Amino acid sequence: MTKIKIATDWLAACAGCHMSILDMDERLVELLDKIEITSCPITDLKHPPKDGVTVGILTGAVNNTSHLEVSKMMRERCQVLVSLGDCSVLGGVPLMRNQVDMEEALRRAYIETESTVDGFIPRSEELAKPIPARPVDQVVKVDVYLPGCPPSAEAIHYVLSELLEGRVPVLKDQVLKYD
Amino acid sequence: MDKVVHIKINGHHIRARAGQTVMEAAKGAGIDIPSLCHHPAVKPLGACRICLVEIERQRGLQPACTFPVMEGMRVETESPKVVAERKFLLELLFSEGNHYCPFCESSGDCELQALAYRYGLDHWVYPNPGEPKAVDGTRQYFIMDHNRCILCRRCIRACSELAANNTLGVIFRGAKTKVCADGDVPFGESSCVTCGTCLQICPTGALIDRQSAYAGREAQVERTKSVCMFCSVGCGTEIITRAGRILRVEGEWEEHNHGVLCERGRFLPFKEQRQRIKTPLIRQDGRMVPTSWEEALWAIAQAIKSTSNKKIGAWTTCRTLNLTLSEFVAVFLGKINANVGVLELTLARFKLPLGRFGASLDDLLAADTILVTGADPLSDHPVIGYHIKRACSAGSRLVLVSDNNSEMRRFAHKTFPLGEMEKAVQFCLKSNSPVVLYGEDTPLLEADKLITLERKARFIPLFPESNGYHARTLGLRANYAPSQMETVYLLLEDTTLSEEKIKQAREAKFLAVHASYHSPLTEVADVVLPALLWYEQEGSLYNLEGKKVAVRKAVPFPEGIIPENEVLTQLAVRL
Numbered sequence: 001m002t003k004i005k006i007a008t009d010w011l012a013a014c015a016g017c018h019m020s021i022l023d024m025d026e027r028l029v030e031l032l033d034k035i036e037i038t039s040c041p042i043t044d045l046k047h048p049p050k051d052g053v054t055v056g057i058l059t060g061a062v063n064n065t066s067h068l069e070v071s072k073m074m075r076e077r078c079q080v081l082v083s084l085g086d087c088s089v090l091g092g093v094p095l096m097r098n099q100v101d102m103e104e105a106l107r108r109a110y111i112e113t114e115s116t117v118d119g120f121i122p123r124s125e126e127l128a129k130p131i132p133a134r135p136v137d138q139v140v141k142v143d144v145y146l147p148g149c150p151p152s153a154e155a156i157h158y159v160l161s162e163l164l165e166g167r168v169p170v171l172k173d174q175v176l177k178y179d
Numbered sequence: 180m181d182k183v184v185h186i187k188i189n190g191h192h193i194r195a196r197a198g199q200t201v202m203e204a205a206k207g208a209g210i211d212i213p214s215l216c217h218h219p220a221v222k223p224l225g226a227c228r229i230c231l232v233e234i235e236r237q238r239g240l241q242p243a244c245t246f247p248v249m250e251g252m253r254v255e256t257e258s259p260k261v262v263a264e265r266k267f268l269l270e271l272l273f274s275e276g277n278h279y280c281p282f283c284e285s286s287g288d289c290e291l292q293a294l295a296y297r298y299g300l301d302h303w304v305y306p307n308p309g310e311p312k313a314v315d316g317t318r319q320y321f322i323m324d325h326n327r328c329i330l331c332r333r334c335i336r337a338c339s340e341l342a343a344n345n346t347l348g349v350i351f352r353g354a355k356t357k358v359c360a361d362g363d364v365p366f367g368e369s370s371c372v373t374c375g376t377c378l379q380i381c382p383t384g385a386l387i388d389r390q391s392a393y394a395g396r397e398a399q400v401e402r403t404k405s406v407c408m409f410c411s412v413g414c415g416t417e418i419i420t421r422a423g424r425i426l427r428v429e430g431e432w433e434e435h436n437h438g439v440l441c442e443r444g445r446f447l448p449f450k451e452q453r454q455r456i457k458t459p460l461i462r463q464d465g466r467m468v469p470t471s472w473e474e475a476l477w478a479i480a481q482a483i484k485s486t487s488n489k490k491i492g493a494w495t496t497c498r499t500l501n502l503t504l505s506e507f508v509a510v511f512l513g514k515i516n517a518n519v520g521v522l523e524l525t526l527a528r529f530k531l532p533l534g535r536f537g538a539s540l541d542d543l544l545a546a547d548t549i550l551v552t553g554a555d556p557l558s559d560h561p562v563i564g565y566h567i568k569r570a571c572s573a574g575s576r577l578v579l580v581s582d583n584n585s586e587m588r589r590f591a592h593k594t595f596p597l598g599e600m601e602k603a604v605q606f607c608l609k610s611n612s613p614v615v616l617y618g619e620d621t622p623l624l625e626a627d628k629l630i631t632l633e634r635k636a637r638f639i640p641l642f643p644e645s646n647g648y649h650a651r652t653l654g655l656r657a658n659y660a661p662s663q664m665e666t667v668y669l670l671l672e673d674t675t676l677s678e679e680k681i682k683q684a685r686e687a688k689f690l691a692v693h694a695s696y697h698s699p700l701t702e703v704a705d706v707v708l709p710a711l712l713w714y715e716q717e718g719s720l721y722n723l724e725g726k727k728v729a730v731r732k733a734v735p736f737p738e739g740i741i742p743e744n745e746v747l748t749q750l751a752v753r754l
Contacts, residue, residue, distance in 0.1 A: 083302070086279070086280075086281060089301070089302045090279065090302065090303070090307075091279075091306070091307070092279065092281075093279075093281075093282075095279075095307075095308065096277075096279075096308070098308075099308065099310075099311040134306065135302070135306070137302065138306065142302075145301040145302040146301070147301055147302065149280070149281035170299065171299055171301050172296075172299050173296075176296055176299060176301065177296075178279075178280035178281065178286070178292060178295070179280040179281040179283075179286045179287075
């Protein structure tokens with residue numbers, strides 16, 4: 001049986017959602033009989049393969065020009081895009097930055113934070129440029145939403161199991177949480 | 180008997196009462212129609228539109244909380260059209276303001292969040308948050324975060340309908356609409372009386388209690404139904420605790436106070452700074468040192484036994500619960516026939532109706548004329564004050580007989596000086612359902628004139644202290660005179676005595692004090708016994724309606740302290 005290919009990536013995220021994926025523990029090992037994780041932020045292969053995957057998972061909000069590229073690449077290379085976690089689904093904590101001026105936010109983060117000595121705002125041409133934060137579905141079409149901060153391992157397992165069965169997951173009860 | 184109306188909700192035949200709303204009729208039949216702005220304690224408004232239902236032959240969807248039932252009506256509460264509309268409304272509510280759950284204090288207890296879960300909202304279409312809104316932290320006990328407000332106006336209705344204070348309203352229109360105080364001044368500088376009813380009724384995390392924020396969700400806390408002990412109104416409360424610690428106090432919606440408390444009842448328990456007495460203390464070489472119960476009780480028993488009963492004085496506060504008060508009388512009056520009394524006045528001078536001849540707070544709300552004399556309810560019995568204001572805004576006439584310039588004057592229909600009681604009495608005689616509230620400051624001569632109203636009016640005695648009613652029925656009087664005694668026992672609970680009274684007490688040869696907290700009095704006593712606090716013991720008291728109400732133990736009491744009534748029993752054994 002060919003395994004279903006899954007790729008994950010993160011945008012403006014705290015890594016908590018990926019921790020929650022790992023929290024599936026032995027169920028993740030069982031899933032590996034049916035799925036192949038082609039790439040994810042904590043493996044050597046970072047980008048979804050050119051020949052595509054069935055399921056793409058994005059965590060985190062779109063927060064800079066690099067995130068735009070990462071989201072678009074994932075969308076182009078996957079059949080079903082799962083937006084996973086509050087930041088990805090709703091914008092989450094990064095969205096709060098929209099309420100202050102961008103320069104002010106950068107100054108506070110890189111220069112004024114109490115632990116910073118001789119801070120400066122990095123402005124290299126090679127770096128991505130910050131843009132107003134937004135949920136993933138404002139950049140690319142999302143097929144499945146799984147909110148949660150982070151979504152529980154049970155919720156992630158449920159969503160993947162439903163997709164493997166060819167069903168669109170319907171979230172309710174303990175699987176649907178915003179915190 | 181109200182007329183019966185036959186309607187059909189979700190295919191079920193339901194008998195409703197004419198005049199009921201669709202929501203009430205559905206609730207009576209066990210059908211839940213969700214809502215955010217509706218609350219049984221305040222008038223329906225139809226602000227949030229979540230309760231929209233499909234009604235046959237009605238154009239569009241109609242709000243169930245305001246729509247009256249009609250014969251033959253057919254209602255669908257969860258049809259695809261209704262559910263789609265509710266989801267859309269929820270998306271709009273989530274898109275306005277900042278309803279991001281992970282860092283909200285109310286997550287887990289939020290009615291907005293619960294509805295989004297119920298309708299499986301896994302994302303919302305419109306971007307949020309928009310423009311940041313203000314957070315008002317100017318009030319001492321709770322914070323208003325406008326970003327979390329859904330403009331349901333429950334707080335506004337609680338303020339005007341329940342506390343009758345009319346502080347809250349809305350300002351601006353459209354997306355800029357916000358809840359404001361007194362036309363938009365900081366809440367802390369407004370006419371707010373800090374009763375906290377708005378805090379209790381808010382469905383989201385817009386109003387946050389500083390004391391209990393993030394300290395425990397509903398599923399993690401315990402609720403104990405009890406009674407407030409800060410005045411004789413005896414408001415029904417729920418004490419919310421976690422791991423033996425009080426988090427906050429809420430008003431009980433089903434009791435005579437209709438969910439309303441005052442600043443003291445809701446917030447004062449958390450301002451206690453005094454040091455708790457943990458063991459019995461005895462005077463040794465001029466200092467108070469810890470001792471055993473056995474030794475402390477023996478010392479008191481010896482002092483009592485070596486004094487003639489005419490020279491023994493025992494006084495208790497009226498803040499004592501029934502059982503302790505009765506035991507106090509049984510021991511000091513029944514067993515040793517000493518001089519007994521209470522520390523506070525108990526309206527004992529007046530020959531006016533009490534108890535089952537008295538009025539309830541509901542009578543007060545229904546009265547067409549309210550006569551208040553010798554008391555300042557707004558400052559001493561605030562929840563009575565709020566009820567008077569409620570009655571006044573519903574059309575009752577307040578007749579004030581007072582020489583003081585109290586805040587009540589603003590609401591008075593007529594004000595008479597104390598000397599003109601007969602004019603007030605005449606006014607009451609001409610009305611249909613007068614209620615008379617009297618306090619200790621009524622001159623006896625004037626109070627006697629009120630007896631004329633005995634058959635016409637119902638009376639509410641405003642006792643100065645919480646269990647004043649029971650103290651009075653036990654015949655205890657405020658006859659404090661310890662300086663004429665040789666041996667004195669004072670049961671203070673958590674009250675304090677004035678410097679003058681402490682001086683008088685110390686003139687006795689032997690002074691025993693039974694109290695919860697260290698104070699200048701316990702410093703000068705010969706023996707000190709530790710007392711429990713009212714929320715640490717099971718008991719009861721009589722409120723000013725003359726109704727016996729249960730005061731419940733909400734937290735375990737400190738190890739080593741014995742309840743006061745048991746201490747008195749043990750003392751009696753040694754006499």
